[in-house]
């Protein structure tokens with residue numbers, strides 16, 4: 001059975017760190033190289049970095065199946081833009097295509113409706129064609145390139161994608 005839990009405890013944070021290391025090493029090394037993956041894991045997905053993000057308004061969730069964590073989601077509101085950013089959405093390779101990603105996306109959409117936020121956005125590496133195709137299938141529109149300097153000589157060379165979230169469920 002699928003279950004989604006909000007990450008609050010140190011143990012849950014460690015769970016996310018483990019998932020991030022496994023998924024990123026497998027998935028991103030061919031796209032951005034080992035050095036940038038190690039740098040980004042250390043800067044954004046260490047225990048300390050995630051704890052600081054939680055203090056800063058990020059919400060992390062893990063999705064589990066049969067008692068095992070198989071993916072995670074991070075979202076953060078952008079109050080000025082009245083949008084919610086999907087900062088991270090990852091599923092272990094062995095269980096992709098079984099609805100875990102969709103379930104996490106639906107949770108993000110529910111958070112939007114709860115807070116009357118109009119849209120979701122994210123950035124995705126230009127060479128991450130699998131996920132660009134997935135986001136497009138899920139209703140996101142590509143708004144064009146965005147390059148972000150993340151220090152140490154690295155950049156995130158991404159597209160920004162946006163999905164409008166309907167408010168229809170609010171009326172039920």
Ligand SMILES: CC(C)(COP(=O)(O)OP(=O)(O)OC[C@H]1O[C@@H](n2cnc3c(N)ncnc32)[C@H](O)[C@@H]1OP(=O)(O)O)[C@@H](O)C(=O)NCCC(=O)NCCS
Nearest residue numbers: 089090091096097098099100101102124130131133134137
């Ligand atoms: C992108 C990702 C989160 C999607 O999660 P997932 O659990 O594999 O996706 P789901 O099974 O929920 O997909 C929902 C639907 O999209 C379909 N789908 C899966 N991959 C697809 C793709 N590349 N293109 C189009 N449709 C796709 C599924 O078959 C499913 O269809 P259905 O509803 O008709 O059964 C996951 O594949 C992943 O972790 N990818 C690698 C890491 C990554 O790049 N993350 C995003 C970083 S920006």
